[in-house]
Amino acid sequence: MKKIPALILLFLLCDLVVALAYLLNWGLHQPFHKLNLLLDLDGEANLPTWYSSMQLFLTASFLTVFACHNFDKSKKASWMLLLWPLIFLALSMDEVAQIHEWLGGKSDALLPGGTREHTIFWSTGIWMFWLGIPFFLCMLGLIRSFKKYLGGKTPVVAKLIIGLLIFTGAAIGVEILANFVPNASLGHHVEIFCEELGEMLGETFFLWAAYDLLAAGQSVFPKL
Secondary structure, eight states, X not given: OTTSOHHHHHHHHHHHHHHHHHHHHHHTTOOOHHHHHHHOTTOSSXXXXXXXXXXXXXXXXXXXXXXXXXXXXXOHHHHGGGHHHHHHHHHHHHHHHXXXXXXXXXXXXXXXXXXXXXXXXXXXXXXXXXIIHHHHHHHHHHHHHHHHHHTTOHHHHHHHHHHHHHHHIIIIIIHHGGGGSOTTSHHHHHHHHHHHHHHHHHHHHXXXXXXXXXXXXXXXXXXX
């Protein structure tokens, strides 16, 4: 635990608090409508959405600083550095703008009858197959190219891979389970808790990797 930076410990704690607040509110039978909306892990424009968006934006900011300090237009590998902050900025925007949800709705046209109703994917649709899995594979490719650029910074690569596995495992794998539990049931709330907590933990590992890149160069926040 002593090796985990204080900033990352704070985010790990916040991950748990945000997720557990949802379960606690549900366990108390959701006494206040406004509080239900504020804490709903499955909702939008609320505390969990803001938290995840802010976390991803901070990761993008750290990676921007790293890219600016290390970019060399004469080196092909360094051009890949510019993609990383853009990816996490896009993920941060998606949390607020609900882009992948919108695309997921459009992909229902590929299902029988053009609707997800009366299919095995009645709750989630099929976005995870044509959007989620390609995202996972593209990120693996980028991490591989990043690994060559980083050289000896193996712990950073490891955190990126762990973050990717947890993040996509929750967003793609756990979310699929939503199709097999009734709405408003205990299983439904547990599925949401596991999915959203997994996504936040994955985002924290991404942030940790970005933090380590800066701390290794002692460019910013070396003592946090």
